[in-house]
């Protein structure tokens with residue numbers, strides 16, 4: 576599962592698609608955690624898609640991650656600023672790849 580303390584345990588490696596990326600990032604195998612309020616561990620996400628299909632405010636968008644060992648697509652929390660903290664994505668992800676900081 577995603578480390579919910581990632582913002583303390585990881586270094587910020589940069590930004591992609593307008594969201595923070597928390598390292599380590601060593602493409603194509605290691606892609607880090609994307610987002611801060613809504614965070615997706617790219618090395619755990621297997622592109623199930625339930626988060627993107629069910630988020631009531633369309634926070635997520637697909638991005639291509641060619642040659643990543645787990646899946647060749649991931650969800651970017653592109654619109655994390657719109658998140659209403661419903662926690663649906665956290666509950667529905669089959670591999671616990673998402674953390675939402677509702678505090």
Ligand code: SF4
Pocket residue numbers: 613629630631632633634657658659660661662663664665675
């Ligand atoms: Fe969308 Fe709810 Fe997840 Fe926020 S917590 S990203 S609103 S599904």
Ligand code: F3S
Pocket residue numbers: 615619620621622623624625626627649650667668669670671672673
């Ligand atoms: Fe990935 Fe989980 Fe969404 S596997 S696509 S973060 S439901």
